[in-house]
Amino acid sequence: MLxxxxxxxxxxxxxxxxxxxxxxxxxYKRAMSVLLTARDGFEPQEAAQILGICLSTLTKYRKxxxxxxxxxxxxxxxxxxSHLTWEQEEEVLSALEERARRGEMTTVWQIKEEYExxxxxxxxxxxxxxxxxxxxxxxxxPRPSHPKSNKEAGEEFKKNCRLPWRxxxxxxx
Numbered sequence: 001m002l003x004x005x006x007x008x009x010x011x012x013x014x015x016x017x018x019x020x021x022x023x024x025x026x027x028y029k030r031a032m033s034v035l036l037t038a039r040d041g042f043e044p045q046e047a048a049q050i051l052g053i054c055l056s057t058l059t060k061y062r063k064x065x066x067x068x069x070x071x072x073x074x075x076x077x078x079x080x081x082s083h084l085t086w087e088q089e090e091e092v093l094s095a096l097e098e099r100a101r102r103g104e105m106t107t108v109w110q111i112k113e114e115y116e117x118x119x120x121x122x123x124x125x126x127x128x129x130x131x132x133x134x135x136x137x138x139x140x141x142p143r144p145s146h147p148k149s150n151k152e153a154g155e156e157f158k159k160n161c162r163l164p165w166r167x168x169x170x171x172x173x
Contacts, residue, residue: 008038011038011066012034012035014065015032015034015035015038015039015065016031018031019032019035024071026070027070027071029051029061030061030062030064030065030070031065031070032051033048033051033053033061033062034061034065036050036051037058037062044058044059083119083121083127084115084119088118089131089134089135091118092111092114093135093137095114096110096111096114108125108128108129111128111131111132112125112128115127115128115131
């Protein structure tokens with residue numbers, strides 16, 4: 001059974017040493033959670049309030065510090081629904097970029113298929129839109145227009161159209 005050591009001279013010295021070299025806010029809070037409760041004699045509720053965290057987070061921080069897992073690098077969060085790492089997502093996009101360079105059109109459904117191959121399970125279309133937004137891709141498509149439309153006739157119509165809510169330019173009579 002693993003015994004958690006939240007207090008004692010050894011852990012206080014360790015926390016003080018970490019604070020002197022600390023450059024990360026998360027590591028700082030973990031060390032302070034130990035110092036406030038073990039060295040300064042604050043109750044856990046008071047220490048949590050001083051650090052601006054809830055009591056369960058304070059307990060978690062103290063546990064991480066006593067186990068030595070306080071300084072492990074955390075994976076960067078892209079979003080809660082990210083199923084791949086940033087590098088894996090870039091690999092999926094690089095394959096799509098090659099298609100785009102050849103002049104092929106890429107649709108969301110094609111991107112969705114590639115993404116699902118990489119993850120191994122089905123995802124929603126909104127996941128794909130968030131994925132594209134994370135990587136700075138945007139939807140580019142021409143404005144819709146009828147292939148047989150005549151631009152000159154459209155401009156002429158705009159100039160000479162009598163709108164029902166606007167009075168006629170001609171004076172009556």
